[in-house]
Amino acid sequence: MKYQTTLDYAQRLDQEDPLSYLRNEYHIPKNIKGKDWLYFTGNSLGLQPKATQDYIQQELDDWANYGVEGHFEAANPWMPYHEFLTENMAKIVGAKPIEVVVMNTLTTNLHLLMVSFYQPTKTKYKILIESDAFPSDRYAVQSQLEFHGFDAKEGLVEWKPRDGEELLRMEDLETILEEQGDEISLLMIGGVNYYTGQYLDIKRIAQLGHAKNCMVGIDLAHGAGNIQPNLHDSGVDFAAWCTYKYLNSGPGSLAGLFVHEKHAHTKDLPRFSGWWNHNKETRFNMRQPFDVMSGAEGWQLSNPPILSMAAIKASLDLFEKVGMDALRKKSEKLTGYFEFLINEIGSRDIKIITPSNPKERGCQLSIQVKNADKSLHQKLTDNHIITDWREPDVIRCAPVPMYNSFEDVYRMVETLKNVLK
The missing domain is CATH 3.90.1150.10 (Aspartate Aminotransferase, domain 1)
Known part of the structure; x- marks a missing residue:
């Protein structure tokens, strides 16, 4: 043009x-x-939709009028509130509804996902990241290495730009995996680099990682609501993203999480548990043994903060419209x-x-x-x-x-x- x-x-x-x-x-x-x-x-922080105030006010009014009964009687009942966000969020990241849930914050979600998908052995334990990953990603994977008893410096593999260049080359990732793939357990890559703005080929990354029997996770903090990652078709094992950047949900608002459908019904995956990833049909019986839910909901821990979710709903409704x-x-x-x-x-x-x-x-x-x-x-x-x-x-x-x-x-x-x- x-x-x-x-x-x-x-x-x-x-x-x-x-x-x-x-x-x-x-x-x-x-x-x-x-x-x-x-x-x-x-x-860094998306602008506030004008509708956000009304969405939050609705929940404040229902809290005032119903008290605890708002969980069932509110205009948007609080008990299943996170479900009101799932379909629209799934469309934004190119996923199936069973693969997506809104919960916690970004780095918390990454840690919860690595509990399940980073399962190192003595010989296959390294984690690969891009060299200029956002600091919180680096800190998270370093702490995971140390938690499992490995040296963070020795266990961290960096995908770097070539000398004199700023952007990452896919062929260099191929070389790393060819040389060290048998020692690498997890690829944890930022789908859109925060510094350069480079949007990486997520599907190709998944293919390369899986060819070496590595798990593949993607941080979409700078991708969700910005690019179309098509997470389901990409084949990545998991992803997480914040909602306060391009998704305009307000400072520090809740994050999103993706777990590929191929893991949806694998109930023996190691994970941390809480009452909100227990079977919703028996959750309030209180005395049932833990029965993990299928899909991304199976990584929830706690009941959701409604006021934050109301702000997310206001934004997602605009995305759905457009x-x-x-x-x-x-x-x-x-x-x-x-x-x-x-x-x-x-x-x-x-x-x-x-x-x-x-x-x-x-x-x-x-x-x-x-x-x-x-x-x-x-x-x-x-x-x-x-x-x-x-x-x-x-x-x-x-x-x-x-x-x-x-x-x-x-x-x-x-x-x-x-x-x-």
Whole structure:
């Protein structure tokens, strides 16, 4: 597609955008003069849907009116509340409803999943991650190695970019697995890298890992609601993701969990247990021996926090209305326009380290600025643009198709040009 560099063109793209109405469904942060900020950090915290307050208020009202009976009498009964989220969440990540549940937080879910799917032996015990994995993933797998009595440094295998490159190559993963696959028990990979924005071929990763009898897990913190991971078809054993980034559920809100259908009825998988993964038909009998539920629900522990789930429901209902196909179509166009304008600056000091192929990235572009420091980020903030600075020299920007406009992108790049001058 041939883009143009004028404001009129950006505004015309917005007029032609069939999803432009969605912006009005969200609260856009405003400066002290009441003007909208340019918000490009949906990859860290998504904006609040305007409907969220009503969804939460409904549960507060039902709590006030019904007390404990709200578990059964509320407009959305609390007992099965997590089930109201399952189908829409499954569509977003490309899964079957039996494979998905909303529960806990991301790293907690990863640990619970590794209880089941990281079963090391004396000779096959290593865990493979990408070298620039998000710190919480690294800490989680290191602690799992140590918990099982292994040296975390010796047991951690890193998939690294080549010297002078920022992106991971699949052929390098193949080489690692060919050389060390007999010692690797688990691949725990970020599906979309938080720093570069690279979207990895999840299905290929699963194929390579399984060929060496490794379990394969995916962290989709930067993928859920951003790309279409098609988890069921990918064949990965498990995945987990937060909901407060692209899924717009509010700070620290609950996370999602995926366990492939092939494990759905394997009740002797090791796992931690609580009363919420016990058979719901006999759960309140209280004196029955543990009877684990099938599917992803079999990894739950506790009854869910309803107010957080209400915020998730508000957001998922919007996703259901729009659909991921339409969002991805706009995302590729919006990010392509952003990439075009950055490249048009024509400076050797600016480099986009995110893949240029739209199929290998989500809506985030990571912009590397040579010899820059955090003062560049501060200058953008002073101009009412919210981006995300990552050391040593990268600005992460995510034009989210749910609420960012083409004019947002145009004005952000114009400001960046002026700041760089």
